[in-house]
Amino acid sequence: MRVTVDRQRCIGSGMCVITADEVFAQRDEDGTVRLLTAEVADELRDRVRQAAHLCPSRAITVSAGPEVER
Numbered sequence: 244m245r246v247t248v249d250r251q252r253c254i255g256s257g258m259c260v261i262t263a264d265e266v267f268a269q270r271d272e273d274g275t276v277r278l279l280t281a282e283v284a285d286e287l288r289d290r291v292r293q294a295a296h297l298c299p300s301r302a303i304t305v306s307a308g309p310e311v312e313r
């Protein structure tokens with residue numbers, strides 16, 4: 244699974260960091276999201292999906308690939 248973030252949409256709420264701090268961080272400068280990795284490890288998938296769901300500005304997108312999700 245891959246994850247991308249749109250920092251232009253991010254309002255710096257920090258929900259993603261609370262939910263999956265292995266994948267998301269916040270920039271020191273302005274508190275907007277910083278992606279630590281684009282490839283999500285299997286054991287983190289559920290939490291990354293939850294982070295995308297919880298993001299108040301819909302700034303997180305998850306997608307399959309490069310492997311096919313089952």
Ligand code: SF4
Pocket residue numbers: 248252253254255256257258259260267274275276297298299300301302303
């Ligand atoms: S949850 Fe969304 S709005 Fe909040 S810091 Fe993460 S990407 Fe930004």
